[in-house]
Amino acid sequence: MIISSSSVILIGILGLLGVGFYGLLATRNLIKVIVALQILVKAVLLAIILAGNLRGQVNLSQSLALTVIVADTIVAVIGLALAVQIRRYIGTLDVHSLSNLRR
Amino acid sequence: MAAILILLTIGLPWLGAVLVWLARDSRPRLQNILAVGFSVAAGLAALALIPSTSSGTAIHLAAGGIFGDFTFVPDGLGVFLAVVATVIGSLAVIFSIDYMKGEAQLGRYYALVLAFIGAMAGLVLTGSLFLVFIFWEITALCSYALISFHNDDPKAVAGGIKALIITQLGGIGLLAGALLVYAHLGTYEISVLLEKAHLIPAGMLAWMAFGFLAAAAAKSAQFPFQTWLPDAMEAPTPVSALIHAATMVNAGVYLLARFYPAFEGVPGWKTAVIAVGAITALMAAVMALVSTDLKRVLAYSTVSQLGYMVYAIGAGGVFASQFHLLSHSIFKALLFLGAGAVIHAVGTRDMRQMGGVGKQMPRVRTVFVIGALALAGIPVLNGFWSKELVLETGLTHGPWLAYLVMLVGAGLTALYTFRCVWMVFYGEPRSHLHGHDAQTAMQIALVPLALGTLVSWLLAGPFAQLLAGSLPFHELEAHSTLEVLAEVITAPATYLALAVVALGLAAWIWRERLSGLASALQGLGKWAADSFGFESINRTVVSSTQRLAEWLRGSQTGYLGWNVAGILAGLIIILAILAWGA
DSSP states (O other), rough: OOOOHHHHHHHHHHHHHHHHHHHHHOOBHHHHHHHHHHHHHHHHHHHHHHHHHTTHHHHHHHHHHOOOOOOHHHHHHHHHHHHHHHHHHHOBBBBGGGGGOOO | OHHHHHHHHHHHHHHHHHHHHHHHHHHHHHHHHHHHHHHHHHHHHHHHGGGOSSSSSSSSOOGGGGOOOOEOOOOOOHHHHHHHHHHHHHHHHHHHHHHTTOSSOHHHHHHHHHHHHHHHHHHHOOOOOHHHHHHOOOOOOOHHHHHSSSSHHHHHHHHHHHHHHHHHHHHHHHHHHHHHHHHHSSBBHHHHHHHHHSOOOOOHHHHHHHHHHHHHHTTTTOOEEEEEEHHGGGHHHHHHHHHISSSSSSSHHHHHHHHHHTTTTTTHHHHHHHHHHHHHHHHHHHHHHHOBBHHHHHHHHHHHHHHHHHHHHHTTOOOHHHHHHHHHHHHHHHHHHHHHHHHHHOOOBBGGGGOOHHOOOOHHHHHHHHHHHHHHOOOTTTHHHHHHHHHHHHHHSOOOOOOOOOOOOOOOHHHHHHHHHHHHHSSSSSSOOOOOOOOHHHHHHHHHHHHHHHHOOOOHHHHHHHHHHHHHHHOOOOOHHHHHHHHHHHHHHHHHHHHHHHHHHHHTTTTTTTTTHHHHHHHHHHHHTEEEEGGHHHHHHHHHHHHHHHHHGGOOOOOOHHHHHHHHHHHHHHHHHHHOOO
């Protein structure tokens, strides 16, 4: 049985996706939510690069991946800055207690 | 050149909307100047567009993908309606200076009116079905927000919500039609649809045709959606004149006229259009006869006259319908603004409390009577020529039963118009109301409309050439003014209709002697005052939509986990559909 490298990477992508989504669904701590989001984005990055390899458009996929990395870093920085401010002013990082919507 | 003018016509009102809003409500004078300046400039840009009318695409913006190409085409139909929207829009804005004096949140009012004018111009000038839908929805949103302008009045809020929900039902029909066009032709271009309509399977084309008819009926307050327009009268009167008489409610008629060449071959479609128009025209005329609220009478008469236009399109008279649209926009805007001046002066909309107002407001009385005579179809005002043209088209190309209904409607129109004029302006004052004649800005807005009502029929020839020269798929003939007028004068239908109008007039003059008949018809009157039961149907639709919304709101918990789960579920559904399709 021969397992190609791309299927190994595919399994890795699915694993990362699973971890990321589980993190988003299960955690209530804002810091952990941001970490889960990061893991999710890493899975997407891998998927982009894999797709570029398979279609023979490595340059395109790599430049796209770099763009995603930049955007993703900004998301992480702003998210963490917000988390610090929320902890300071509200006193908790529990995302459930942040909601002000009427239920 | 045409491209720049189109951009100005649509862009100037929108720019004005932003600037008025930025000017802040603490400076109402600046807001007035900005609003008038930008709306008048847009009107001038639209008028300047008339010489560059052509069927060619003036602006082409390749948006690509599922959005298709964004195109703007300055053809006769579009330019004509853009002129109506911007010119009457600027007159309504000028009228508002006096009417809205001292109102709080003037910025919100002007911004919404200007946004509406721009969207209406875009709706008629665009050549892309996708953009038609977008502009269509923007006009609906502006209309909703302006009906509910006095948002501390529960009746105004309810009227706005009702208008929004009912017109959205029509919007769904339009969207479905647009998507079907894209699915079959791979483009949203209206010209491609008109050219290649025969390539679409007959069943699909029928779905589209009736979807568009539903959209038009909802927007133009036609049967069975007619009850939202009277409730929309809670809006400030200039808004009623602009949106709910002269422009937005015409969008449905525009849609039918625009796509007539594509759908005329669909079996039963023309009959359905005629039926919708005829039923609406008669029903609304009867309702106008029993209403006692000045603005509601005018609203019902708008619904009725829109019925005439729809009927004309069903009978194949695209030119007749657009000609009547032109006349109607002018005289109905005049009537509404005149009514606004009266309401502003006496402080009530109930006609039973008015009477004898004409002595206090002679100028307003003069222009209102001019508008009323045009509405009733008295020669030689513009309403006479266009209505006779509609009736004549209906007699030669439509079923005689529908023609008979329209004829009765014309008689009723004369009857309710004279009743309205009499109750408001003549007779003895029924209560101690102190009116004062219209102020300067109001007069500036009223005079051009009165002049237009007197002479706009002279434009029949140029108007016919404008339409015929730039609408390659409509098979219109370019008549001169004299030919159009001769056609009306020589047709026997004209004298029949005039006789019926005179009968309606006579019925009002001898109303005392006919009191026996009136009491015999009291049951019908009660039924009409109750909107023939359609009010309850429309109300059920509105309340069930609101209940559904309240129920769906439960899904908005604000929990992050819920939202992520929703995204995941959506992803899985899309993947499943893709896998199933492949």
